[in-house]
Amino acid sequence: MKAFKIPARVCCLVALVVAAFAPLAQADRLKDITSVQGVRNNQLIGYGLVVGLNGTGDDAPFTDQTFANMMTQFGITLPPGVNPDSENVAAVTVSAELPPFSKPGQAIDITVSSIGNADSLRGGTLLMTPLKGADGNTYAVAQGSLVVGGFGASGADGSKITVNVPSVGRIPGGATVERSIPNFFAKGDSLTLNLNYPDFTTARRVAEQINDLMGPDVAQALDATSIRVRAPRDSSQRVSYLSVLENLEVDPAEAKARVIINSRTGTIIIGQNVRVSPAAVTHGGLTVTINENPQVSQPNALSDGDTTVTPQSQVNVQQGDGRMFKFDAGVTLDQLVQAVNQVGAAPGDLMAILEALKQAGALKAELVVI
Template sequence: MLAVVSAPVLADRLKDLTRVKGVRDNQLVGYGLVVGLDGTGDSGPATSQTYRNMMNRFGITIPEGVNPNTDNVAAVSVHATLPPFAKNGQELDITVSSLGNADSLRGGTLLMTPLKGADNQVYAMAQGSLVVGGFGAQGQDGSRITVNVPSVGRIPNGATIEREVTSPFTEGDTITLNLLRADFTTARRVVETINGYLGEGMAYAHDGTSISVKAPRDPSQRVSFLSILENLEVDPAEEAAKVVINSRTGTIVVGQNVQVSPAAVTHGNLTVTIQENPEVDQPDPFTGGQTVVTPNTQIAVTEDPARMFQFGPATTLNEIVQAVNQVGAAPGDVMAVLEALKQAGALRAELIVI
């Protein structure tokens, strides 16, 4: 089946089309230890060294040459997303992933782990008991079964924010809105909508992505001002003509503005069948002859009837779908036809294969 994408004329809110410049998430990452595992930890050198360092901080010295048993310990990476305007004392969900050869993190507890940003500053501290969705089982004969991924777990509200990220939201005399999809027509319409509501000259576009809007300096007034802006409705521009092909699943999506120049297409399949039927000749009794195998090869060539269909000038999307569906072509055949049309210069659209 050929999927059809049509763009209904619906207005979108600015909050669905844009993001405020400077209001963004920040990624945090850390390295720590998970303890309390039921013999499913790892025995890598990094785990042993980290275990020694932790014991030293608690005033316990492990003699040199003694390798601590770390079957119940696993070295892990911890990552989280710090949302915009996050404040000290708020909590974050964290994800914990094994770095070594730990079989499972089920039942483990993450010890206090600092989470750092790209500037190497600590922004949160993580600790808590893991929730692991995967599990595994192994028999004495070596057979084993694993469901999901037992070496990754989560800790809801497992990190506490210790440092705030400064936001440029309250700085300057303007707020900049960045379109999620760059388009000059959409940028112009956003400017026209804002100026029509707030007054001429309040908004201006820098390019096909960024639109600046004059805003009050007072933080409280700026929040109210942005609340009004993000609920304004704008008619986004129509997307460029595209045909998207998923070669793995056979899915084909044709955009609304796709057109085909005059072209005639024929497509068929050629099948070659080779069948071996060897014949065995037995000699007459008491003649002293030998059994002879005579090869008998049959080759058949079958060509499916190929239908030809023609596209007229400025063919619309509906006509394309009807023509292809009448032929009854399989998704793979439709892909070949579309690629051939593109190479012939008859397909007026961008062909994207994913």
């Protein structure tokens, strides 16, 4: 595939054309629905110590070992058998995300979390901690004073109160990037756009929209996720090229018909494309209540009889109001909601109705339980 260059005046003209199409209704920008392959965040993690705590540190053995090792590196040797056992120190993990194209000297935010039994990290200072990537290389170094949103208080009788989470804190700009991560953004004659939500129709529309703007065969949909686009090799031109593409607006395809059920919270989300085939539904239940009222028979004080307990059970059965309603062919979301509301079904009942409709083959949607 041959490389090509785009003159600056063409880029400006393309930008004007994109701006002219901005008012299109229900259109999304490519930057909102796609990402460039290879341009991604990278996770970093490290292990360190937080000092300066007001007696809220931990007493874990690995904390004492880490503290002793640090003192040794500073040329201070603790006497044999002496345990540091400082309540002002806590062992922590430090995590961060390294944004794409980060350069040495830039600052990134970090999150500091206690891994021992520290009560709070409030007021603590993180000592210099290397942050490593999945390959084991150090990409940043963290240090600084923590910002902790939670706090706790305790009394002499053991009562205590905790607000939010005091064992986790953040340091804005607390790490300095020491090494850049290689990327292949400017390599090759093409780049690949990946849809955030795979869809064949959306992928086709993205490729067609780019080809309409840039010329035939510039973009090619590879599958439901990826669209390969020819791009100039020069880095500066590629940046201008992408700035035009990411502001191009495309009408995404309608989402799949889905019903999302969260059984823990009772939340039910029904998509707009959900349809129901002809079906009749009735939903009601039996309420069974059992009351135990044992009767105690006490003998006369002058007799030789024994105390006996006679069980008496009372069972009540109540039939719920189970009205039947019918779904006609092609019932829409609004009609489905209205029918269920007329019956007065609770969220738990609606879950059972939707699951039964799915098993009967009447619910034309994907049922997702989370």
